[in-house]
Amino acid sequence: MNTAETVLLTVIITTAICMVAVFVWFRYHSQTRNKRVMKVIDQVRTERVESQRILAALELGIVAYGSDEHLLTANRMARTMLNEIPELFLDFCQLYGGKNGIHVAILLGNDNVSGIYPAGERFYRVTIQSQKLGSSNQRRYGHIVMIQDITAQENEEKRRKEFVANVSHELKTPLTTIKSWSESLLEWGIDEKDSAGIKADVQRIHDDSMRMDQLVTDLLLLSSIDSKGVYVDFQAVNLDTVARSVTERLIPQAEDHHQELSFTRLGKIPSIYGDRAALERIFTNLIINAIKYTHDGGKISVYANSLIDEVYVKVVDNGRGIREEFREEIFKRFFRLDPTGSRQYGGTGLGLPIVRELTNLHRGRIELQSEVDEGCEFIVFIPTLTKVRSDILIDLSAGNIIDDPCGQAAEKDIYSFLTKKGDIDWPPRLTRSECEIVLKKMNENIKYG
Secondary structure, eight states: OOHHHHHHHHHHHHHHHHHHHHEEEEEEEEHHHHHHHHHHHHHHHHHHHHHHHHHHHHEEEEEETTTTTTEEEOOOHHHOOOOOOOOOOOHHHHHHTTTSSSHHHHHTTOSEEEEEEEETTTEEEEEEEEESSSSSOOOOOOOOOEEEHHHHHHHHHHHHHHHHHHHHHHHHHHHHHHHHHHHIIIIIIIEEEEEHHHHHHHHHHHHHHHHHHHHHHHHHHHHHHHTOOOOOEEEEEOHHHHHHHHHHHHHHHHHTTTOOOEEEESSOOBBBEEEEEHHHHHHHHHHHHOOOOOOOTOOEEEEEEEEEEEEEEEEEEEEOOOOOOGGGGGGGGGOOOOOTTTTTTOOOHHHHHHHHHHHTTTEEEEEEEEEETTTEEEEEEEEEEHHHHHHHHHHHHTTOOSSSSSHHHHHHHHHHHHHTSSSOOSSSSOHHHHHHHHHHHTTTTTBOO
């Protein structure tokens, strides 16, 4: 091979090697670049998925519109709250802000507006904020819409206004009576009426003052319950003993109406955690209601018994009864069965609401069965002392906080029992089988009525 051929062959081999090297280099960097691109894409995709998950998990509806006023995104909560989410921002403002001033405020150039949008029985607060998009100094704005369900707050505000109006009315009525009769006595009654007439007028003033006193007492009690400021002393008590005592105390009042009032215990009844004063108030209100709404010569029966892990007291009368549509309404504050507002039966309209609140305070419930003209049957169910202890011991083992007075009474007993033989970790961390052993030991001394 001559020199020229050698040089040519060398050039060819070198070129081939260079081409292979360039190809390998290009492919390597191409793969590296592709990997970087895929990594960026995966990162963007992951961030987007995470963002969507965060938006979906929010209990707040979020809708976003871009600088071109077209819809960018809306989370699941927003689509659940609103039946329709328009593609254009101004269409959204017109649909959900036409009656609450949002649409007008946006057209006037406001950057942060809000209003309430009612949808059936729900109420939503719609807030719109203008947000600058991107890092450019140019004025490119999008819009973030937040939708919050405020139904509970609106209903609470409505109840508060109704409560204030009812209290004002209830106080004004006896005050007006007291004022009128006292003025008539001062101006001419004392000089012109005989002693019987004066006594009748004073009796009217006295009756209305007593009604005001009862109303104020009931209001203070409900206020204390609502604010969890009511003083209660929960101890192990026999529910049938309390019910019997209240029944016997009210027998003379029933006899004034020629009614038969009786108490019957139907079996052995385990103890409960209860506040005696609160329990007496429950049964007093129920029996007095039965006396009021039962005709003269009627019959009122009070029964006490137990059922599995509950103790119950039943107040049964053969009075006028309650129509089905009113069976839940009667537990609302100031509700009266007489739609005319007549004072024929007296009362403040707070008796049964107080009964329900005090029953709930004992972790219990109240049920009503009634037929018109056949009477009513109110049943107060309260969990047994054993049931409350079992629930509380499980809650304590799970690390739950006990914040109701009935549960706290059980917690106190459990603590005393477990620490009697030495120090233990508190709250206790017990298995279910260990809880059963503790309860069995504690319940050995439970007395039955």
